[in-house]
Amino acid sequence: MVTKDNNNALQMARQVNLHIISKLRHDSALYIPYQNSDPNHRSRRKYGDRFDWRNIPQAYLRQSSIDDDILTCTYQATLLHKEFAQSLNVVILVKTNLKTNAHSHVILFSSDLNFSHEKIIDYYKLRFQIEFNFRDAKQFWGLEDFMNLGQTAVTNAANLCFFMVNLSHYLLAQFRQDNPGSGIVAPKMKTPSALKFAM
Secondary structure, eight states: OOHHHHHHHHHHHHHTTOOOEEEEOTTOOEEEEOOOSOTTSOOOOOEEEEOOGGGOOGGGEEEEEEETTEEEEEEEEEEEETTOSSOEEEEEEEEEETTTOOEEEEEEEESOTTOOHHHHHHHHHTHHHHHHHHHHHHHHSOTTTOOOOSHHHHHHHHHHHHHHHHHHHHHHHHHTTTSTTOEEEOOOOSSOOOOEEEO
């Protein structure tokens, strides 16, 4: 992921009073906010020490677990990145193979500094379902085919596409109880109209 793209998305979300949860590159340069040791001396310095994921202080540890000889440690901190104007709520998942001592890590972040690490992780997992919903809306329900230009018309068309995604999932869940392997067959059209089931 390109950090500048993440920053652009974050700024767009904040302009409409929304927050974003996304993923940073594993080698992203994150910094601890600078804290002046002398409170009587003003400093314009913004960035403190670089945050090293290999040596994260225990104060940032939020959770740890072991599963199949894999130790997973979850850390959370408010950090800075030079491509972002504001502080980030950062969650770092560090996985260690206890047999080989191999390490890997993932860096998630949110613009909401009050989100818990659990919420950031749970919400980020939803991105795959969101991508599937967009795929179904484009493939079956005309999201990429409608020709509307007005704001209200575009909003109505997009809402109708995603309504049909949700409705089709609901109907298919019931239909598949007696007809496993059934799916959606819908001709491409400018506006979604019919839902057909195919064996």
